[in-house]
Amino acid sequence: xxxxxxxxxxxxxxxxxxxxxxxxxxxxxxxxxxxxxxxxxxxxxxxxxxxxxxxxxxxxxxxxxxxxxxxxxxxxxxxxxxxxxxxxxxxxxxxxxxxxxxxxxxxxxxxxxxxxxxxxxxxxxxxxxxxxxxxxxxxxxxxxxxxxxxxxxxxxxxxxxxxxxxxxxxxxxxxxxxxxxxxxxxxxxxxxxxxxxxxxxxxxxxxxxxxxxxxxxxxxxxxxxxxxxxxxxxxxxxxxxxxxxxxxxxxxxxxxxxxxxxxxxxxxxxxxxxxxxxxxxxxxxxxxxxxxxxxxxxxxxxxxxxxxxxxxxxxxxxxxxxxxxxxxxxxxxxxxxxxxxxxxxxxxxxxxxxxxxxxxxxxxxxxxxxxx
Numbered sequence: 001x002x003x004x005x006x007x008x009x010x011x012x013x014x015x016x017x018x019x020x021x022x023x024x025x026x027x028x029x030x031x032x033x034x035x036x037x038x039x040x041x042x043x044x045x046x047x048x049x050x051x052x053x054x055x056x057x058x059x060x061x062x063x064x065x066x067x068x069x070x071x072x073x074x075x076x077x078x079x080x081x082x083x084x085x086x087x088x089x090x091x092x093x094x095x096x097x098x099x100x101x102x103x104x105x106x107x108x109x110x111x112x113x114x115x116x117x118x119x120x121x122x123x124x125x126x127x128x129x130x131x132x133x134x135x136x137x138x139x140x141x142x143x144x145x146x147x148x149x150x151x152x153x154x155x156x157x158x159x160x161x162x163x164x165x166x167x168x169x170x171x172x173x174x175x176x177x178x179x180x181x182x183x184x185x186x187x188x189x190x191x192x193x194x195x196x197x198x199x200x201x202x203x204x205x206x207x208x209x210x211x212x213x214x215x216x217x218x219x220x221x222x223x224x225x226x227x228x229x230x231x232x233x234x235x236x237x238x239x240x241x242x243x244x245x246x247x248x249x250x251x252x253x254x255x256x257x258x259x260x261x262x263x264x265x266x267x268x269x270x271x272x273x274x275x276x277x278x279x280x281x282x283x284x285x286x287x288x289x290x291x292x293x294x295x296x297x298x299x300x301x302x303x304x305x306x307x308x309x310x311x312x313x314x315x316x317x318x319x320x321x322x323x324x325x326x327x328x329x330x331x332x333x334x335x336x337x338x339x340x341x342x343x344x345x346x347x348x349x350x351x352x353x354x355x356x357x358x359x360x361x362x363x364x365x366x367x368x369x370x371x372x
Contacts, residue, residue, distance in 0.1 A: 002075050004105055005098065006065060007090040009057040017090050017098050018044065018061065020068070021075065027052055028097040081111055113196035116155045118212075119220040123156050125195035130157030130165060131214035132199075133221040134207050137256045140291045148252070149180070149200045150207040153223075157215065159193040168212040168220050176213075178202040209257045228361045229260055229274030232301040232340070233281055236270065242294045249292035253284055254333055262306065262330040262338055272301055272330065272340065302326050302342050309337040310358030317356045324349050336363055 005017040008025070016027040027040040042048060050058065079085035089105055091098015113125040123131060136151040162177050179190040180200040193199050201207070210224035237246040250271075254261050259280050261271040275281060281298055288294045303326075309318070321329065323339065324346035330338050339359070341347045351359065 001086045001088050002073050003068060003088045003090070004075075005089050005091070005101055006061070006068070008053060008061055013054070013057055014092060015053055015057065017101065018065065019101065020065070025049060026098070026101065028092075028095065077109065080109055113155075117222050119222070120218050123219060123221075125156055127156035128158075129214065129216045129219070130159060130163065131155050131212065131216065131219045131221075132159075133213070133223050134209055134211045135224060137207065137209055139252045139256060140287075147202050148205060148255075149182075149202050150204055152199050152201060152213060154193055154195050154197050154199065155221065156195050159190070159197070159199055161189070161191050165213045165215055166217045167206065168214060168217055169208065170206055171217070172206070174204065174206075174213070176201055205255070208255070226362050227276050229306060230276055230304075231278050231281075232272055232274050232303040232306075234270060234299040234301055235273050235281070235284070236297045236299065237294065238297045239295055245292040246288065246294035246296065249288045249294050250284075253287060258284055258287075261333055262340060263332075264328045264330045264340070267328070267330075272303060274303075274306060303328075303340040304343055305341040305347050306330075306338050307341065307347065307359040307361065308332075308363050309339060310360060311336075313357050317354070321354070321357070332363065334363065 004021060005019050005026075007017055008015045008027075016025060018025050023043055025042045025044060025046070027042070040052075044062070053061070073085070075087070076085060080087060087105060087109060089098060089102040091102060093099065115122040115124050117123075118131075132152045132154040134150045135153050137148065138151070139148045159176070159179070161179050162175060164173055164175050166172070167174050176199075178201065179193075180202065181188045181190045181193075181198075182200050187200075190199050207213075210221075210226075212220050235250070237243060239246075250261075253259070260274045262274060263269065263271050273281065273284070285296050285298065288296050318329070318337070323329070324341065326342040327346055327350070328340045330340055332338055339350070341350070347359075350357075
């Protein structure tokens, strides 16, 4: 990690930042977060600095900068592009100070749009054919309208509002009419965009994370990695009068990919939620409460692993299937068959005893779509 800017003071004594590469001091006036804080730019040799900063803060800053120059790593743009070095920017989001330095630095240090891997090979950003992939879905960005926005990274060609493209995963033609550029809470209608741009598409309930939108249906991107879940819980509605908002909110969050859900075939219909880490469940509960007014209750599950059953498996092999104790057959949200296991031992035992049933760590729908 290499600091590009360095804070002048901390806490209530925070007065600005020093830009190490430009050798500039950026001072601000504390006026709250409604507007960008006014910035006075100078350098550390300016006599006025002694009047702006108290002696302790100035001395501490000079000592820290000397330490960074002597012992810190030297900035190397090639290492940044290789993912071996991380530029660090300090600031105050509450006071809206230092944010512009971060954004400007990101633009100056980042590389131009790069070729992307697809099922038909590398797709260059200069390819005239429009293509892109959905990398994020977010609901309720405008709580008044309960909207749902799919964020698309454009990989090639040019986007034009009202253009018609193919949604590869469904095979359907879709018209991209309601497109926005977003920054914080601000929205701006997008008429045109090109490779490297991000476009927010409103109102497309059929889009999922990793989906490809393109003018050439042969292009399918492999950009979104999938990770097998490691933590499993049951999520319950403790308030029967909140059944509808609880169900609507959970369905929406599952579409966003916040967590995965599995429905035991011989169960009560209550889904088993799965995630890489427990923090994802806290996000689900907090959003259910704040956005849908639906409280929820988590209960630990005995499951520890999930494996997808290969679609090539003979359906007869699943009839009367003998599973290790505590394990269950289930369905995911795409109606694929999975097996929930209680331990690695149970998984290995099942594989040894039932070789006719093919298993995978990942969804076969995901594999077919070329996401991995």
